[in-house]
Amino acid sequence: xxxxxxxxxxxxVQKGGISIIxxxxxxxAFDYFPWYQQxxxxxxxxxxxxxxxxxxxxxxxxxxxxxxSAKQFSLHIMDSQPGDSATYFCAASKRWxxxxxxxYFGRGTQLTVWP
Amino acid sequence: DARVTQTPRHKxxxxxxxxxxxxxxxxxxxTVFWYRQTMMQGLELLAYFRNRAPLDDSGMPKDRFSAEMxxxxxxxxxxxxxEPRDSAVYFCASGLGGQxxxxxxxxxxxxxxxxxx
Numbered sequence: 001x002x003x004x005x006x007x008x009x010x011x012x013v014q015k016g017g018i019s020i021i022x023x024x025x026x027x028x029a030f031d032y033f034p035w036y037q038q039x040x041x042x043x044x045x046x047x048x049x050x051x052x053x054x055x056x057x058x059x060x061x062x063x064x065x066x067x068x069s070a071k072q073f074s075l076h077i078m079d080s081q082p083g084d085s086a087t088y089f090c091a092a093s094k095r096w097x098x099x100x101x102x103x104y105f106g107r108g109t110q111l112t113v114w115p
Numbered sequence: 116d117a118r119v120t121q122t123p124r125h126k127x128x129x130x131x132x133x134x135x136x137x138x139x140x141x142x143x144x145x146t147v148f149w150y151r152q153t154m155m156q157g158l159e160l161l162a163y164f165r166n167r168a169p170l171d172d173s174g175m176p177k178d179r180f181s182a183e184m185x186x187x188x189x190x191x192x193x194x195x196x197x198e199p200r201d202s203a204v205y206f207c208a209s210g211l212g213g214q215x216x217x218x219x220x221x222x223x224x225x226x227x228x229x230x231x232x
Contacts, residue, residue, distance in 0.1 A: 034220065043119075043206050043223030044158070089158065102148065102171060103221060105158040 003027060004092050006106025013113050019077040021109045023090035026071065030092040034103070035064065035075050038087045047088070048075070080113045087111070117141045119224035121207050127230045133195040136227045138207030139188055147190045148208040148221060149175075149182055158206075164190065165212065197231045204228050 006023045013019045023033075034049035050057045050064040050073065057064045063076040077084055090106040120139040128134055140147050148163040162172035167184040175182065179201075181193045194201055208221040 036223075041225070043208070043225050045223065046220045049220065102160055102163055104160075107157040 002107070003104040004090060004106045006090050006109060008109060009107065010110045011112070013080045013111065015080060015082060015113055015115050017080050017113075019080045019084070019111055019113070020074060021088055021090070021111075022072065022074045023106050024070075024072045025092050025104075027092070027104075028071070029094050030104075032093045033064070033066065033073050034091050034093070035062075036089040036091060036105075038089065038108075044089055077111075080111075082113045082115050085111055085113050117222075119207055119209050119222050121205075121224035121227050123227060124225060125228045125230075127232065128197055130198055130231055131196040132231075133193065134197045134201075134229060134231075136192045136205055136207075136229070138190040138192075138209075138224060140190060140207070140209030141222055142188070144209035144211050144222075145187075146210045146212045146221075147184060148206075148210075149190070149192050150206040150208065150223075152204045152206060152226070153202075161192070161205075194229075197229075199231045202229055202231050 004025050031052055035047045036044035037047040038044040048059050048062050048064055050066050052068050055066050061078045066073045087108045087110050089108050091103045093103050122137045146165045149161040151159050151161055159174055161175045162182040163170055164184050179194055184190045204226045206223050206226045208223045210221040
């Protein structure tokens, strides 16, 4: 059973446009929601993360929007650049007060930004 | 520059052979994860360790896969015997976590691309 559902599977955006990737989860025990970026031949790398006590987090051109009641969160990439072309994974974890802390990943979104 | 180191980066082996993948976590990290990435299944957790003790290996086929941490600086994932369906990229990741510590980010290695023919 997929604990975190991610859409779309692929996304094509023109340079300068906004890329939006959406994720949804079921387990209300999750309290840490990171996004990872992966380039071909490389391992995933943390891009940005959010805790459920805030509704939005922004770092440069990357913003996470979080809707706790809907159990959804999304990644917005403003002014998308060809260098942003990569696979993006959302994830969820139980961060505090648990000996677990494993990451549950979405299936990934392959983003292509055309120049 | 702290990083997770995985060896080998690429491995081609024949069906039935034993495969061992190694991971050197970032110094000081007490949590090590093994993930498998395929086109069909995405990133799947195979096993993970905290302070060298296995916490969850439910994602790992027990009959052929085994994971160990002989010491704090080395994690191994072994497949015996290997099968073509094991072909995937295997990632090791490390982080710092536990009771009262919470969970910080997981740092991924570059992966071992395994091809079983």
